[in-house]
Amino acid sequence: MKNILDLDTEKLKLWMQQNGEKGFRAKQVFQWIYKGIFDFRSMKNISTNTLEKLEKDFYIGVPKVVTKLVSKEEDTVKFLFAYADGNLIESVVMKYKHGNSICVSTQVGCRMGCKFCASTIEGMVRNLSSGEILAQILKAQEEIGERISNVVLMGSGEPLDNYENVIKFIREISKSEGLNIGQRHITLSTCGIVPKIKELAHENLQITLAISLHAPNDNLRKQVMPIANKYSINEILDVCKYYIKKTNRRVSFEYALVEGFNDGKEQGEELSTILSGILCHVNLIPVNEIKENSLKKSSSDNIINFKNILCKNGIETTIRREMGSDIDAACGQLRRRYLNN
Ligand code: SAH
Numbered sequence: 001m002k003n004i005l006d007l008d009t010e011k012l013k014l015w016m017q018q019n020g021e022k023g024f025r026a027k028q029v030f031q032w033i034y035k036g037i038f039d040f041r042s043m044k045n046i047s048t049n050t051l052e053k054l055e056k057d058f059y060i061g062v063p064k065v066v067t068k069l070v071s072k073e074e075d076t077v078k079f080l081f082a083y084a085d086g087n088l089i090e091s092v093v094m095k096y097k098h099g100n101s102i103c104v105s106t107q108v109g110c111r112m113g114c115k116f117c118a119s120t121i122e123g124m125v126r127n128l129s130s131g132e133i134l135a136q137i138l139k140a141q142e143e144i145g146e147r148i149s150n151v152v153l154m155g156s157g158e159p160l161d162n163y164e165n166v167i168k169f170i171r172e173i174s175k176s177e178g179l180n181i182g183q184r185h186i187t188l189s190t191c192g193i194v195p196k197i198k199e200l201a202h203e204n205l206q207i208t209l210a211i212s213l214h215a216p217n218d219n220l221r222k223q224v225m226p227i228a229n230k231y232s233i234n235e236i237l238d239v240c241k242y243y244i245k246k247t248n249r250r251v252s253f254e255y256a257l258v259e260g261f262n263d264g265k266e267q268g269e270e271l272s273t274i275l276s277g278i279l280c281h282v283n284l285i286p287v288n289e290i291k292e293n294s295l296k297k298s299s300s301d302n303i304i305n306f307k308n309i310l311c312k313n314g315i316e317t318t319i320r321r322e323m324g325s326d327i328d329a330a331c332g333q334l335r336r337r338y339l340n341n
Helices: 009-018 025-034 048-057 130-144 163-173 194-201 218-224 233-247 265-275 300-312 333-340
Strands: 064-070 076-082 088-096 099-103 107-109 124-127 150-153 186-190 208-212 251-257 280-286 317-319
Touching (some): 009 025, 064 130, 076 130, 088 333, 099 130, 130 163, 163 186, 186 194, 208 233, 233 251, 251 300, 265 280, 265 300
Parallel strands (some): 150 186, 208 251, 280 317
Antiparallel strands (some): 064 076, 076 088, 107 124
């Protein structure tokens, strides 16, 4: 049995033809699935005979909702999803005026080991297939009863550590006959796996690349991100310039502000210096405190001062709005709470 969501229309068309069915049935099946029908038997324009054959070879791999939490303002909905093998991942829907955005997971757990992140504490269990990542969107849409128009790959996992499945997922959701999510509405966030960023630059995609920088120099970065021992900030910035040249897309840098660690004037100036002249945007994130470490969120004064330093130096900067902090919407906390119970 295969997850039908790991096939595209062309592949299912081939299967139809090999099984004595008309090729156009493939499109019909996917139309149903994209409409939120996750049971072959409910596909009304398809004969029982065809459905029986489909059921023999395929299942529709949408995860089950284990927990669904809605924030007080109702603008954030967090899901703990379970796949058929029992593995758990989190997805978060954020409702904005300009549309609904989903933060999807790309791996069960993560092996990057960033100190501030709850997803990585038990390491990586397995990669998610492209269909499994896609299924997070389908299930979330069904649950909220609205279309999702923006996707950020910022849930658990390192997307570039699951490269092929992630690229397949991006191509699939951006197809007009699929979910039709414009590539400019897709953001891929990475801790900075340099050779993979280079490969990504060659994929001819129009997505936004976000780099989890979190420090203005390698010494500081190494204290919280093991990947910094492998790739230097210089190498990361070089490959970002390459990405910008190839794609004409502005790169985002994420910087989680931790009190007394990376939020001082000196770090603000240093960050401005290394980013000057790069077509970029800095996203400051007040670090989400997790109980597994002692990293504290910067004070709002420090956050504003830090932003002002960057802006004064001509670096476009925003402070990420904190949404859903009342529902543990950040960074793997819900799955951990569940695993520990
Ligand atoms: N592995 C990818 C994507 C997943 S993490 C990456 O590293 O980019 C998505 C973003 O959340 C990253 O910028 C990550 O550094 C950040 N993050 C993780 N834990 C956090 C926390 N406790 N507070 C604030 N940001 C956090």
